[in-house]
Amino acid sequence: MLQEHAKIVDFISTAEGVTGRKKLQKMIYILKKIGMPYQEKYEFHIYGPYSEELTARVEELCDMGFILEQKEDKSSYVQYRYTVTDEGLDFRNALGKPVLTDAEHAVKLNGKSARFLELTATLLFFDDLERSEQIAKLHSVKGKLNFTPAEIAEAFTFIGELRQ
Template identity: 75%
Template sequence: MLQEHAKIVDFIATAEGVTGRKKLQKMIYIMKKLDIPFQEKYEFHIYGPYSEELTARVEELCDMGFLSEALEDKGSYVQYKYDVTTEGQEFRKVLGKSILENPLTAGKLNSKSGRFLELTATLLYFDNLNRQEQLAKLHVVKGKLNFTAVEIEESFAFIKELKSQ
């Protein structure tokens, strides 16, 4: 059981911290779609793929002192920042080695905005469909976000880049 917790700590450590709950959800989902062995189950939710299991594990990791959770008041919302604590770095060693074959992937994901990751995760959620059907689904479930053709092409290119690593 704690192996799955250690994978999350390892990922956040490799990413050098993650700012935003939604962003963390999308980053882990994208990694899972890249065949990184995260076990959390995802369902489609308001902001795209979402895992209650991941939310619970992150809360448990904070309670155990392996992750720190800092809240930043942004006026109309609160943003969360997750970092690995010293105890978390020790706990991470449970894995033996990182689950990421290419640690640069975590940094690449972390450099993207939550909006871009939501788009990318949503496209990946519908990756069993052909491109035209994916776009149609995207416009149905994310129509209010008004993703531009440029953003969508950048997301498809990013997915291709991640899969080629």
């Protein structure tokens, strides 16, 4: 059971921290979709794929002192930054080898905006459809975000890079 918790700590450690709850949700989902061994179940939600299990595990990791959650007041909203504590690193080391076979994935994902990750995760959520149908579904469920053809093309390219 705690092995799944350790995988989350491993990712946040490898990414050298993550800023944003939505961003963390999307990064883990994207990794899961490209074949990384994350077990959290996802449903489609307001901001795209969302896992209640991941939220619960992150809260538990914070309660155990393995992850530090820092709130940053951004005037109109609160943003959360997650970092791994020294105790969390010890806990993560119990896994043995890292979950990510390519640590560069964490760096690439962390370098992207939450908006881009929401786009990418949404496309992956509908990856059982033909590309044109994926795009149509994206516009249907995320129409208010007005993703451009260039952004969509960039997301598909990014997915391809991650899968290599």
